[in-house]
Amino acid sequence: MFPELTRDDVFRLETRRLWLRWPRMADASAILRQAGEKAVAEMTASIPHPYPVEAVEPFIFAMRKGNALGEHLVLAITPRSKPNELIGMIGAHRQATGVPFIGYWLGTAHWGKGLATEATQALIDTVFSLSEIKAIEADARVINPASKRVLEKSGFRAEGSFLKSLPARGGLFPCEQYRLDRSTWAALKTWGTSGWTHAPEIEPSVAVDTPGEPCPA
Template sequence: MFPDIARDDVFRLETRRLWLRWPRQSDAPALSVLASEWDVARATAMIPHPYRPEDADRFILAARAANARGAALRFGLTLKSFPRKFVGMIGVEPDEAGPRLGFWLGRPFWGSGLMSEAVEATSDVFFRLTEGDELAAFILPENAASRAVLEKAGFVDEGRIEAGPGRHSDSPVARLVLRRRDWQGFAGPGLRPGLASARALS
């Protein structure tokens, strides 16, 4: 899915307050603590609960392997003000119906606007580096915070489907989609105005 430029762990994105870069083994302790909270895990499709330290180790190895193959692009989120401070994850995964965006942020950082920066930057890099026509995201209908983040980035609600991915396979979820033509309206020839400092570094 992703070209060679994204298949090296020096590849990263910068937003106003975040670095988005490949997850590292040093992220495992923070990842394990943040992802173990049920309020975080329940809104995601794939985070197991309870979340054990070995789950973090396994996830990081799998994420790096998928990135290296170009099969997915999974970023750990760290604060620019404290670059070793891991705060969450975002990624684009393959799905039967097409590429799917997934993300989560540690509870102490909710309400900060950080995920809006990460979603917009990841959407931008998806459309700039691939030929995909659309990027989808699935959320629980009651997840107003994630809905707001996605709609701010240009995603449009396409209605509910009866079964979502992973943990939500028995639950109705909302499917939101960002199409290339709509992304172009946001992005234009350069990066979006709100992401003027975002860039891919190789």
């Protein structure tokens, strides 16, 4: 499902304000701090709160391995001007149905700026452009209007509510199911140009005491 182009860690997506790149071990502290925030974690299926420090590096390794094998495409969201500075994560994941599933999270300091929408639209463009898939799916907790707005602004159609198992939350919770068909994407794609490119050479990330946890919702 995910082509050879995406299976090398030089793969990047560029938008007006963002670089989306493979996660790396130097992102561990940023992931731990930001994804581990209660406001972020509680809206996801798989991010625990608090986030165990020992779980971050195995998570990054698993995401990189899955990218290399073409099992998924999980990318760190970073400011275009500061590509070492992880502020969130986004990913497209293979499902048994053959329809990929998109999930994302963004650190609370970066909410309300349209960045999640910008990243989501870039990944949608990439998945449809580089594959023959017919649709993309996503979901959001019914108590998460911000995430639902991101999906709606990206062309997704709500298909109804259901109870979803959220392992990190400890049970079943009401969620809203969303779907974006290729034909709808082609007809409604008006969010401008994004593209995949090699990033400029950047300095190795400096470890800062900024934890955060990744794993799309």
